[in-house]
Amino acid sequence: MSIKNLYRLDANLEGLNIEGTLFSGQSFRWDNYDEEKNTFCGIIGDDLFIIQRVGRASCTIRTTKNPGQGETTKDFITYYFSLDIDNKRLFHPEFSEHYPHVWQLIQPYTFIKVLRQDAFEILISFMCAQGLGMRIIRKQVSELARLLGKKHTVTLNNKPFTYNSFPTPETLAAADPESLRFCTNNNCIRAKNIINAAKSVASGRLDLKNLCDPEMPFETARKQLCAQPGIGYKIADCILLFGLHRFSAFPIDTHVRQYLAAWFSIKESLQSLTQKNYLFLQKQVSSILNPELAGFAGHILFHCWRKEVKHLTSF
């Protein structure tokens, strides 16, 4: 295994709330880097990223990533952290008048970015997310990487630092369900579904690049995802939002249901979440949030609800 030297990139990431962004529960491969203060450590593809906050609006990034052809590392960061999206567009101007209490509460969270993450990694990660807590989801994802991902070692602070990439579709497709269940919270059905999805991607039957293409209608993309065993509307919407960069996708889970009822007085939100009700709630949301970026905005509400109201700390 090769040891690469990290190089330093100074980037002015104005308006990027790093802690909120990385711990908002959308990415399961970012964590605190305990050796340095205010520093976060993430794995994107084969590369390690160490991001340290410097002052209020700026941070230092160290990464193993080499600038690709025609793309600088800063370009990549801009894309990955969605710095091209102006968060002021997320909420209608009237929002603060209609929901002053919510508006006040979300102020510290309005800088949060939805990350444009790798489609396959997100596909599998959110398949691990049905009916489980955030902590266990993270555990599953890191176990998958540890068991089947490519191992890398780099020098960090003059010491070797080891991390694993997320497994490729081919590797996961070839995995054995009985051994994979140790990565899926001991759930054999989930292990099977994940292998099946990996096979679909590896064989080209499920073309993630195609799903990512804005030319493909949203509903068509969602339908293709839901055709996979183990993926319903909710997980499909998560994949669309975080992995396929469709910021209109608005996943509704137990927390979203709670805030839809508490903050926006949508009483149907407390009824059972049937498919019909799920779609009905999404329709209601489209009249509250900018439909084009509803999922992006929803993620800010999601994070704020969990932290400010539920006082949850695990992300």
Add this chain to the structure above:
DNA sequence: CTCCAGGACACTT
């Protein structure tokens, strides 16, 4: 022991 955690699916009406 009970309840909850970023649901999905088969099985009735």
Add this chain to the structure above:
DNA sequence: AAGTGTCATGGA
């Protein structure tokens, strides 16, 4: 098509 029950499993 729409509603209801069942499955699954570790952690608080």
